[in-house]
Amino acid sequence: MIKSAANGAASRWRVLRERDDVQKGLKFLQYSLLAAIVAYLAYKLTHVGWMEVIGALPESPWFYLFFLLRFLALPISELALYEIVWSRPLVRHFFVFIRKRVYNFAVMGYSGEAFLTLWARRRLGLPHKTILIGVKDNNLLSAFASNAATVVLIIALAVTGGLKAGLDAFPGARWLFALAFISAGTLSLLVMIFRNKLMALPQGVMPRLISVHGGRQALIILLHTAMYASALPGAPVMAWMTFIAMQLVLSRVPFLPNQDIVYLGAALSLAPIVGAPEAAVAGMLVAEAGLSQIFNIAMFFATAHLARTEYGVKAEAKLGAAAALS
Secondary structure, eight states: OHHHHHHHHHHHHHHHHTSHHHHHHHHHHHHHHHHHHHHHHHHHHHHHOHHHHHHTSOOOHHHHHHHHHHHHHHHHHHHHHHHHHHTOOOGGGHHHHHHHHHIIIIIBTTHHHHHHHHHHHHHTOOOHHHHHHHHHHHHHHHHHHHHHHHHHHHHHHHHHTOHHHHHTSSTTHHHHHHHHHHHHHHHHHHHHHSHHHHOOOOTTHHHHHHHHHHHHHHHHHHHHHHHHHHHSTTSOHHHHHHHHHHHHHHHTSTTOBOHHHHHHHHHHTTGGGGOSOHHHHHHHHHHHHHHHHHHHHHHHHHTTHHHHHTSOHHHHHHHHHHHHTO
């Protein structure tokens, strides 16, 4: 019953999304949101002082090493996850998972899953149903791990008194945190309770996938904290936990355009809790966002050959159009 309801809702959404007025409206809203965030960033950085921010970029090489490791943690773990799900060696296709990450973070949430599905149908010789089940179930477990981490981190901050800064970061932050906590907790419970009805993984596969997803989530939080601490070693660890909680909360917002830029805008509002000069915090966050954009662009072009050899230029054109209108 749950499957039929979910399929019915997905079918209705696809029909609605095909309407020209809906597509134009969604596209307008997405670009408007991104433009507003960029304008806010320009205002905040102008207020701090552009030269001060540039002069405060992190000097520690550890910052950049931890950033690289955090960037690679997702595609490396997904390589292992899909080898388990599809029972195929995928090491030689590692850059497919790099490109999937770029799509999800730089284009639109879940556009990476659409790319991976197109690629797998063309290259792996698996039944279409097997591919869809693998992507769907793996994505559900990934969301479960991320939702569980969001809930645990928000509770930890609430208990230790570190949550108030996040709630006061910007107008609407309280509602955003509340909705993220409720939705993350509810979705985690639903996945746990109805896992046998929602997913169709072979016996024994789900525990292995959950362990990889959970380990990756813990590693990314650890690397993110280490990255910030290496840039501003005197700041309290709890402040960095608040920053990471903000990122997790924002990642719960579906179809968010360019998550790195959105997070930069929100994180700048948290600068006062660090106990360091505002320019130093802004410099660190700008360096993080800039590296994210540079890596995304570089990896997009570095893997551009996939558009020709792995699944076809026309397929990527269709994917790009679908992602822009999702």
